[in-house]
Amino acid sequence: MTHVQQARTGRKPVPAPGRPPESSRFERPVSPTEWLYLAGGRLAPPFAVQIVVEGTGTIAPDALRRAVDEASEACPGARLRRRGRIWTDSGRPPAVRTVDRLGAALRAPLAPGDGRSCEVAVRTEGATTTLVFRVHHAVMDARGALAWTADVFRALRGEAPVGAPSPLYDLALLDALGGAHREPAAPRWRSPLAGVRHGRAPRWQRRTLHGTHPGLVAKTAAALADLAPGATRVMVPVDLRRHRPQLRSTANLSLPVFLDGGAGAPWEQWHEQLLRALAERRELAVGEEESAARLPLAPLAALLTAAHTATAAAGRYPCSALVTTLGRIGPDEVSAPGFEARTVYSLPVQAPFVPLSFTAVECAGRTELAMSHPGGPRADTRAAALLDAVCEALSPRARRRPVAAGPRRSVPPLTLTALLRQQVDRAPDAVALTGPDGTVTYGELDRHSDVVAAELRRRGVGRGAVVGLLADRTAKAVAGLWGVLKAGAAYLPLDPAHPSARIAAVLADAGASHCLTDSTYRALPGPDCPAIVLDELPVSGAQPHPGTAGPDDAAYVIYTSGSTGRPKGVVVEHRALVNYTHWATDRYRIDATTRFALFTSLAFDLTGTTLFAPLAAGGSIALVPDEPDHRTLRHLLTRSGANALKLTPAHLDLLTTLGIEPRSFRVLVVGGEQLRGPVAARAQRMFGPDCRIVNEYGPTEATIGCIVHTFDPERDGDLPAVPIGLPVDNTEAYLLDADGRFTGAGEVGEIHLAGAQLARGYLGRPDLDRERFGHLADGTRVYRTGDLAQLTDAGVLRCLGRTDDQLSVRGHRIEPGEVAAALERHPGVRRAVVTARPPRSGAEPVLCAYVTGTAAPDELRTHAARQLPAYLVPAAVHVLDAFPWTVNGKVDVRALPDPFARPRPAADVRAAAAPADDAKDGHRPPESGRDPVAAAVAAIWARVLDDPDLHLAPQDDFHRLGGDSLTLLRMLAAVAADVVGPAAEPAFDARLRDLIRQPTLDHVCAAARQALATRPTEHP
Template sequence: MSTETDFRRPISATELMCFSMRDLAPPYAIQYVVEGIGAISAAALRDAVSVASACSPGSRLTRSGKDWVDSGVPPSVEVVTGRSLDYSHPHGDPVLTGAIGAAGDGPEPTVEVVLLPGYPVTVVFRAFHGVMDGRGLAMWVTDVFRALRGEEPLGAPDPTADHDLVARLGAKGSPTPLAPRFSSALGHGAPVRGEPAYLTRLRTVRAAPPAAVARIAAVLARHSATPSRFMIPIDLRRHDPGLRSTANLSLPLFLDATPGQRWWEINDQLLTGLLERRELNEMASAGLAEAPAVLSRTIQRGMRRLGAHFGRNVVSGLISHIGRVDLGELSGPEFTATSFRIIPVHTMMIPLGFMLVETDSVLELAVSVRNGRGIPERLDRLLDEIVAELEGAVPDAGDGAGRRSPAGSPAEAPGATAVTLFRDRVAAAPDAIAVRGPEGELTYRELAARADAVAAELLGLGVRPGDVVAVLAGRTPGGVVAQWAALLAGAAFLPLDPSHPVERIRETLRRSGTRHCLVERRHLEIVGDTAEPIVLEEFAEAAAEPVPVAVDPSDTAYVVYTSGSTGLPKGVRVTHAGVANWYASAKEWYRLGPGTKYCHYHTPAADLACIAFFAAHLSGGSLVLVPDELDPVTIRGMLTTSGADTVLLTPSLAEVIVSLGFEPAPIRTLIFAGEQLNAPLAAEARRFFGPDTLMVNSYGPAEVTLTCTNHTLGPEIDPAGGPVPIGRPSAGTPVFLLDADRNPVAPGEIGELYFGGPQVARDYLGQPDLTAERFVVLDGGERAYRTGDLAHALPDGTLVFHGRVDDQVKIRGYRIEPNEVRLAIERHPAVRQAAVVAHRRNGSDHALAAFVVSDTTIDPAVLRAHLAERLPSYMIPATVHQLPALPLNGNGKLDRSRLPVPLGPGPDPEPPAAAESVPARIQRIWADILGVRLTALHPDSEFFAHGGDSLSAVRMLSAVARILPVESESDFITAVRRSTGPLTLARVCEAAHRAVA
């Protein structure tokens, strides 16, 4: 519906020039790209566009002679389904290269909106440059999202444009003469027939350094053979901060630089120009714009030829900094913005143009370049250098409680991704062993070729960067191939554990939004209809060529789900930049290299498995697969005969291993992670593994990419010491210790840990509220993850862990929210109320205890079976206690201090007989490990129904094996494996009998 107003303003001289530019370098449009998670209704977006446009007539202009007038028609909203933007398209993505309506020649508005509702959800705002500048479009876009959220738009009704404001302010000098005599940092290259006239490149800098414009100019000047001149667009609104106009209100400031000139000298020149208001002089330099359109186009074509063939340009480049954008202002009721980019305008006379914008955590660079022979390769190298320069310039966050590692780029190449690092390893040593295990070996050449074959299939099915591809496989070569296939296709892999409950796996698939699942045939039924299955065994043939997919450091590399306090797991999206930054430090921490043989026995669905995956293959080492579930024989084999020399253990598992009493093969590196490590256990591990093993204690929540701090343990460990420090952070990772009000704590005091830098994950997939709660922006603009962990810093910055600020707990390295377990218990129809708390058991290990209220008697075994259909085994409580009511405090909340202490019942009154039978001794072992009385056990007693878990099962089986003849241990474990059904006391006794028979 038309709501035309009397809004009218003259078309300025600079805006007239945009018409000839549009013909020579289409679409000559300013384009804002907002990406995020959630959903945006097309109808709601159209309504918001209409409301915002009514308050900003400049968004719906059409040409009428020498004036812009309000058409009364809101910008159109086009919906493009089934795809996402393809920034690598050789001739430009059709969404971004299409014409803007009639571009001012007809009745249609000169602004439009394109909605891509896939993943990520993307909204593109496009405006012909003749009606708006970048900051003008930003005003209107912000109002669209305000309207989408139901808020009142601020509006931009003022018709003031550049000529009006300059006339009011007054110019005081002469315009800068425009002469084609400046070279470009890229040199020049004649156009290539069939190639696009312009290229666009996007880069992300992990933090915004000061004086970014001057720093970029200094790099560009360094690569120019002659003095350079840079055009810096300046927003004239700075002279009238209250001006609400969307019109073109930007004029250039020119900076001259010489090769080797330092950035601060260029920055001083910029500041001086701003103080002297030199940009106001450039209104008079519009002689070209005032020329007839035919003459203007001819002159511009001639200037382009001079630049392309002889390297003579009117300027060396344009660098425009749009300022800071709050992603929260670009979000809606069901949509959370995760990134914002500006697609640069191609300009005929300018060989190289930069658009910069700061968001919550990064500086986004978008670059337009005039194409030519050799230009793409030189451009990529130049951008690598610029990103390294900017990232190396990020200032310290301060000292004291806000501690930061030394500024600087990681030791990897700027812009590195997991894919580029992997491709480098394949090229460097294609015949080296990448995967080894019981099913055989794969070289790097074979692994890459098989992964490329699966990746090609994914691309053929429409998988694109930003998509999530699930992997449902065991610790097998096929599972490794699948994860690399997803990465090589530009997607993120979502690892799933086939041993988890079927409904949990399917719910994870649904919640993640994944459309495709790479699956081993034996697990095919688990997928059901929740995703399109792609059977891995059908890809025995290798690809002839690598798939040509470019991956950006800001792209998601993998998604892992962790326990959630709301009752639903949280999907953590980790970027390639995070992985590359982790590896730059981890390769030194863990002595990673081509000789590394990393042991992988972890559940595929946890980030500990991702550590094994990336540590082995980014270093050129081998991933040693241990497919069997852990028992004494498996553990002995993986540490004696598997060939693995690098292993990560949780302290709980390490405690079990050192109790087994065998002599391990030489271990090069032992990594402790997943739980708090105490000195007595560390001392025992040192004796067990020997003085030549590098022992380190690492820390890192899933939201801060793999591990983010590390502490090396010395050859001598005092067993009487306390907690082992978690160490110092990885390169470029700021650490903050803050109080409840997010103020720094005093040096040496305990505070909550916050981490910043590139290893901070992107978000929780599809959970914007939780993302906003945990991924925060601190004073000073640092985007950080709030861990909920407590620590203090030693004088040298080494961190010491002190527990949690909430109820979250680690059990066997898995992060568990007791509230998720409680909600699962309360789904049982007989349970009215439940509480779940963690307590210490077996030294350093934690266990969960459940307390339930019911109108009927609850059989713990029935309740555990109920939970087994919904939760992984490590989340099932070890004990279940029925209470008449839960104890509450005066505020009506659970009073944990009044819950029964879930300890064992104490020693049995009868001491063991002098010549106790083997079954009786096994029963006593069970009672000791499970913490129950002998009288509570009978032949049909199930180990896990009495509170056992996988690690206590290993302890139990090892203890039973020790009462048998030494040569019978392997036979006993084999007999247990071959027997079917629950792990009952009778089954274990029968296996022991067979072993010695």
């Protein structure tokens, strides 16, 4: 059997009489293709496939050697040496070399004849480590090299290698697949480097493009054709493993198809050619490899050298370029303990008779495009221009920029404590805080916060620490916040209304060393986090504390809903907050006469505008400690002295129902969810034309607010959603499509934010950091918001929904997975699905849950309320026998039933609304059976819920009808105004807390009757 026959069949030769049987080790023939590669490697060393992995961290040399040994045992193709025309397993693992100069290592020759066909080169510089997996092309193709590389990292992670034990290679597989013979083609295609003198030494150039690029091969071919003289032929290697998906072999299993075209042909034509070639399986063909393999290696190398010299002199090659794509490689696939991969790319083989070679790898949302070409000064310049042209075809430079950017402005490298210190020094006797307990000056706030800082420092709290803040909206809470910052620590705001289990879990997750509390909540932090009671600290007496934090230190950690059921802490630094504060004081025209009202939770990052901006500008904060309802909001608007508000659109909508016309307000900053034009228009009429309404967009991860738009009643009043506008100072917004490519004018893309206000990341969650915080190809750090947007013809951004399941309900970002996980912790629930649905047509969506199991809806809402904040408790819970499924095996959300459907027949509203047991409140229903109080309250429910056909029963719960916390407040305000009246309103207001906890129709009616009974009797 000849060597060619052996290569063709894949069978080993029978040993001659008297010869010992061949070793049981891995062996296979050198195929004709590989014989050519061995000869060509002498002409263009190193003739190697080189997979480069760049990342941060280090890998211990001994651990890497063990991993290479283990992976090479599973992939014996990495240990081959040549014995004549047979590859055999040498049993010796590839070398691992530590190198100082990566360039020299990339050009170092490999010696497959001596068993040095593969190696790993490692270079560490600072925090960056680069690993290069090098394989001589005679023993592996790029897919084989990737298989071996992936197994090395599996071994480093302690996982079992997948292995590639098959000896199958290209021609043997072709026999099995019924391959054909390819007709030889005359070398008539000119090089894109035609007319440029160059040498043989390979050179590499690389570009990184953001996103993935469908049609990359065709677009590359079209770009080259437009720049190359005459006709262009592009060679595209095709992996034969596509015909045997389960095949695990590192051998050369790639054969080419050829695409032909000329300048001006659109890339779609090239793409059609490629698809047709693949459909017709044109790669299953061989050319002149078998004839060449009949020659001994040295004469074949000499023949190739002469032919290549003549070809290069004439500038006419068998093809113009080679273009291949290796697909997608996830960074996790090539990461290991202590080493986190950032990117992967492949340096193409510089082969004889191929003037240019391109290799593309998709990794971490980017496309790494590398090119090899013969070296030489003019060749380098010309090749770089060609590579830039290919990049321009894939990602036009005009799109590689922010779709909108805020002004570049210098911001002093200060901390928040430094901003407060400036105001204290400027006007220590100016009022900083107002509230029910009187006023607090800047000097008093400064001295009280010094006391808190001193106490924290005495307990060992300093830079890098996290301190909980569990308090109502009081002067002591504000002083506590500033005291934490002065101590150099980060504060963790907590909402006392949240379940105690959640408060304890967040403190533990954040690693809080202590928790500042009001005396009312001293027991809530739990035994694992020492409480410091603010009420028990003196208000002065400590030495002034200058503050020890720097601009890059954390200022606060705020927890938001988490998709896995675990809340996530966002770490925001002083630098980001100072940038926002400087911008906000300017844009919102905040000065010493500005007073913001603080009535939202300290644990809501929207509150940051109120906490920081006025104090940085010498203004003041009006503290509103009571929970917002119609009483407190009316007092806020008319008697607090406030002239500025930061609030959600839902709060703004509620304010417009109070029947007040405040005229002293200068600015309303609205954020947290989508602002509807009609709501903003009503508010503009209510507050007057001199009050600016600003729509502020900003996820927690981008520090309070980063894109803004001032509402224009004429332009925006009828819009379903007011535009979010343009970025703030030192902030950029990019819009990227689903493939990560930059969008053009009018196209929809996901908002990616960059600039000075990005958070440090998620506390202790590197997995989430990798998912949400990334870098563009040019190194720009960005945050993926998940929000879709479009740049309008007016040049402003408008939001168009989400790319994921995250919901926004009443200003809160909600991950449905967190709510579902809480429900599934109930023993009577098998599975839970959470979504947002409107309770009726035209209404705002509310949180709804669907479960399978044995638990009752009321039981599950109570269970959720014990674990989750009120805004995460579903308004409706629907128990199903089974979920509807899509053909893809997912829950069909669209097929879920309406949780607000009311099965009972319609009845007269007033009759149905009659109380079930009114005698307990000392009032009997009218003998006619028609109760005017119940009828009036039912009418208000129908109006507030925007359902004129609503039919009610006494036990109906406002929440189950689709009402949420703010529509509930609106309903109670209407009952107080329209049913109870001013004289009896104080008595009704005294029961508000009970009604908020249990808002059933009969309870509201009973409270209204009881209040009416307190009115003074009128005598004629």
